[in-house]
Amino acid sequence: MSNTATGLPAPQGKLLLIGLWSAQVLLFIAFTLFGCMKFFMPVDQLAAMWVWPGDVPAWFLRLMGIIDFAGGVGVLLPALTRIQPRLTVLAALGCVLLQIAAMIFHLSRGEVPALPLNVILLALSAFILWGRSKTAPIMPRQ
DSSP states (O other), X not given: OBOTTTOSBOHHHHHHXXXXXXXXXXXXXXXXXXXXXXXXXXXXXXXXXXXXXXXXXXXXXXXXXXXXXXXXXXXXXXXXXXXXXXXXXXHHHHHHHHHHHHHHHHHHTTOGGGHHHHHHHHHHHHHHHHIIIIISOOOOXX
């Protein structure tokens, strides 16, 4: 995806890279924020903001916090440092699967208003999975 005359990325390639990095930063912010909230906030405070936390065991909520946090860090940090960047692809896959599971969970409970956020996070995760695995992979440090 480079201009052979100048060696610079083609304009569409540059837009793709900007989109991928933007998606990675957005997912990092969302998943680490939600993860910290699920892990550290009292259940009653979370239940006041979201419908479902009051209906699940506290250990499940805390586990979801750890998984969210790990996904958020995983989609950005390995690519940013170029240390084991293939972990970014695996984290994006994990985030895709997590959002599919979350959508099934919310649908099974009739919590349709929760779905738009899951759809957005799923789309961003799938975009990163596609982009960083096939189109614009990050090369590891040498």
